[in-house]
Amino acid sequence: MATLKLYLTSLEPNLNQAIYSQSIGGYVSNSLVYPETTLLSTTGLYDTDISLNTPSSGSWSEWQGIEYINIGNELIKIPSFINGSIVVTQRAYNGIYNMHIEGDTVRASSSKELFNDVFNDSYKQYRCIAIKNVSTNSTDPSNEQTAYNLSVCIKQNSRSLDSSIKIALERPSSEYITGVATSWNIMQLIDTSLIGVYDDDYFKESYLKVTSGEASSQGKIISSFDRGTGTFTFYNSFSSALDFTINPTYEVFPSPAQRVKTGTVSPNVGSLNVTQFFTPNEFTPLTFFEQASVFNMSNLAPNDIMYVWIERQVDKGSVEFVNNDFVLNYRYKVTE
Amino acid sequence: MFISSLKFLLRFGDTSIFEEVSQTNLSVLGDNLIPSVSTSGYVMQNDQYLYGDGLSSNGYNTAITNEYTLGFWLYPVSPGVAIDSTTGNLLSIEMPVLICVDNSSAEHTIIEITEHTKTSGNNSLRVAERGDYLAFSEEYESDKWHYFWITRDSNELKIFIDGIEQTLQDEEGTMQPSVTEGLNTFLNVYINNSLDGYGESVAKNTGIIDDIFLTNVRNASESDMQRLINDGIIYVVDDIYTTTNVIKSSVYANDPETITINSMINDLSYIFVGRNDGKIMRGSALFWETRKTFSNLEEYKTGGLHGSPNEGFLSLNNTTIRL
Numbered sequence: 001m002a003t004l005k006l007y008l009t010s011l012e013p014n015l016n017q018a019i020y021s022q023s024i025g026g027y028v029s030n031s032l033v034y035p036e037t038t039l040l041s042t043t044g045l046y047d048t049d050i051s052l053n054t055p056s057s058g059s060w061s062e063w064q065g066i067e068y069i070n071i072g073n074e075l076i077k078i079p080s081f082i083n084g085s086i087v088v089t090q091r092a093y094n095g096i097y098n099m100h101i102e103g104d105t106v107r108a109s110s111s112k113e114l115f116n117d118v119f120n121d122s123y124k125q126y127r128c129i130a131i132k133n134v135s136t137n138s139t140d141p142s143n144e145q146t147a148y149n150l151s152v153c154i155k156q157n158s159r160s161l162d163s164s165i166k167i168a169l170e171r172p173s174s175e176y177i178t179g180v181a182t183s184w185n186i187m188q189l190i191d192t193s194l195i196g197v198y199d200d201d202y203f204k205e206s207y208l209k210v211t212s213g214e215a216s217s218q219g220k221i222i223s224s225f226d227r228g229t230g231t232f233t234f235y236n237s238f239s240s241a242l243d244f245t246i247n248p249t250y251e252v253f254p255s256p257a258q259r260v261k262t263g264t265v266s267p268n269v270g271s272l273n274v275t276q277f278f279t280p281n282e283f284t285p286l287t288f289f290e291q292a293s294v295f296n297m298s299n300l301a302p303n304d305i306m307y308v309w310i311e312r313q314v315d316k317g318s319v320e321f322v323n324n325d326f327v328l329n330y331r332y333k334v335t336e
Numbered sequence: 337m338f339i340s341s342l343k344f345l346l347r348f349g350d351t352s353i354f355e356e357v358s359q360t361n362l363s364v365l366g367d368n369l370i371p372s373v374s375t376s377g378y379v380m381q382n383d384q385y386l387y388g389d390g391l392s393s394n395g396y397n398t399a400i401t402n403e404y405t406l407g408f409w410l411y412p413v414s415p416g417v418a419i420d421s422t423t424g425n426l427l428s429i430e431m432p433v434l435i436c437v438d439n440s441s442a443e444h445t446i447i448e449i450t451e452h453t454k455t456s457g458n459n460s461l462r463v464a465e466r467g468d469y470l471a472f473s474e475e476y477e478s479d480k481w482h483y484f485w486i487t488r489d490s491n492e493l494k495i496f497i498d499g500i501e502q503t504l505q506d507e508e509g510t511m512q513p514s515v516t517e518g519l520n521t522f523l524n525v526y527i528n529n530s531l532d533g534y535g536e537s538v539a540k541n542t543g544i545i546d547d548i549f550l551t552n553v554r555n556a557s558e559s560d561m562q563r564l565i566n567d568g569i570i571y572v573v574d575d576i577y578t579t580t581n582v583i584k585s586s587v588y589a590n591d592p593e594t595i596t597i598n599s600m601i602n603d604l605s606y607i608f609v610g611r612n613d614g615k616i617m618r619g620s621a622l623f624w625e626t627r628k629t630f631s632n633l634e635e636y637k638t639g640g641l642h643g644s645p646n647e648g649f650l651s652l653n654n655t656t657i658r659l
Contacts, residue, residue, distance in 0.1 A: 001581065002581070004583050006583075006585055033585065034585075042499060042500065042558055043499075044497070044498035044499050044500040045481075045482070045483070045498035045499065045565065046477070046480065046498060047500070070584075070585065070586040072566055072584045073566060073584045073586065074586075075586045094586060097481075098562075098565070098566045099483075099498060099499035099561065099562050099565040099566060100562070101499070101558045101559060101562050102558075107585065107586075109586070109587070113587075114587050115587075131583075147581075155584065156586070310587075325586055325587060326586065326587055327584060327585070327586040327587075328584070328585050328586075328587070329582050329583070329584050329585075330582070330583040330584075330585070331580055331581070331582045331583075332580065332581055332583075333579050333580050333581075334579050334580070334581050335579045
């Protein structure tokens with residue numbers, strides 16, 4: 001079954017994003033929106049003892065200082081975090097009780113993260129996060145890894161009467177591919193199997209990463225793609241010390257989202273690849289309709305990405321500013 | 337399209353009492369013929385009960401023999417305990433929830449679900465089957481929504497409340513391999529009705545019930561219980577949704593509760609504070625409003641001056657100068 005995770009966005013590809021206010025479009029970063037772990041044992045609707053597995057990093061250091069954990073649709077207030085055994089302060093802090101089972105994703109959350117207190121003159125701010133299909137075929141090649149008909153909805157909007165959120169979807173204009181170079185040099189990589197397959201500059205601005213040989217894990221941003229020759233050209237060069245007689249395997253990640261100047265500037269919405277801002281509920285989730293001219297970006301194959309823009313608006317004159325939590329749901333079919 | 341094992345589904349989706357598998361309405365019986373139904377469920381009332389006997393009154397075609405799964409949301413109430421008029425001892429009060437009987441004039445009880453009050457103020461659910469087997473759940477709190485999931489195969493009954501398997505209490509009798517042995521598997525259903533009548537320790541249920549389903553297979557899947565409780569019953573019984581997965585993520589975005597300030601001026605009308613990041617805020621009773629007066633959209637634009645003559649202050653985009 002496909003596994004999707006949520007990442008912050010960053011100005012450059014293949015970066016860790018430590019500053020939440022800079023998650024304003026561009027490339028998918030290597031940083032999850034929130035630190036994650038999994039639930040150790042099943043928890044009923046009203047249980048107050050929660051046990052967590054140690055995070056894959058092996059340490060709880062990222063979890064120090066958190067105020068809430070998020071499991072499913074439920075936000076749970078916790079006391080000062082020490083380790084994986086928690087006696088919660090308040091279940092259903094956001095008013096939603098959920099049942100949780102062993103292995104569920106648990107995210108750490110605090111009030112000082114995705115959003116801050118910097119708004120524009122319309123009292124709005126914007127963030128962009130990426131939904132990425134992180135499934136791999138390594139464990140079970142026969143298993144279906146594609147997430148079909150992805151849609152996003154706001155399960156719970158802000159509980160504060162003085163604030164609200166809207167979301168817009170942006171799909172990359174190019175898809176994830178892998179291949180084997182037929183030749184390459186410091187500024188170009190050629191794969192003749194791509195001749196005539198994709199349009200000129202289809203992969204422009206996407207990130208190409210070499211996955212074998214001595215340049216393995218090194219990547220470059222593509223400045224142009226030539227349909228007639230299958231040539232990727234880069235903005236910056238590989239080291240001339242590399243052995244260019246050995247052709248590597250490579251992967252090209254989906255193109256980046258638009259990036260705004262600051263978190264107070266709205267992205268351009270309402271185009272072929274970007275929806276308008278909406279407040280879709282669970283009965284009318286936001287999705288892209290399949291279009292013949294565009295590969296179906298409602299289906300996320302492994303490594304494919306969908307960007308979600310979040311517009312947060314507050315009202316002027318709020319004496320108190322609490323209960324601004326909200327819940328996004330990402331729905332997909334596990335089979336076509 | 338519903339999964340093939342689904343034999344009964346009553347969601348109380350609107351004001352009708354509509355069973356969706358047989359596509360028939362249940363009847364409202366008793367003194368009050370107007371049921372109290374909303375999207376929150378059916379409010380069980382004192383002299384009222386529901387009765388369903390399926391298409392053409394032939395019963396619901398359950399084909400149940402050795403296995404079934406029965407689930408429902410219940411908002412239980414506790415009327416307390418009764419006092420035995422003879423001994424003076426406290427008596428648990430039994431309240432009907434749901435009964436399945438065979439579609440015959442004899443109405444053999446196949447599955448009977450009742451609630452029983454406890455002196456603690458909690459309730460316990462009893463599942464009784466044909467053949468005099470019965471078992472109770474652990475206690476659960478009244479006045480809270482709970483999800484009940486009851487499933488059995490030929491030799492074991494399981495009760496789950498809110499997704500947690502219960503240790504069966506006060507079991508009596510021996511489970512029969514089949515609950516419909518020798519009987520018609522077309523069943524009728526009563527909701528909030530005691531076929532044995534009422535007495536000092538048997539009372540009508542005044543709780544709320546919702547999303548009742550019955551299948552003819554055993555299902556003890558925690559994942560399915562979770563999908564039903566968190567996402568809705570449709571994610572378990574409808575083919576369109578059973579292959580849909582939902583990833584959830586909440587974002588908590590309250591304002592920071594504290595800020596660090598380096599300086600403060602009080603001109604007796606407002607309080608001006610300088611933050612450690614260089615921003616200046618004008619304080620008032622409406623603190624938040626004031627902070628947004630100095631929002632940062634203009635930070636990267638060239639500064640424009642505007643005066644506030646009544647206040648004696650001049651704003652330079654995001655900063656303030658005392659005149």
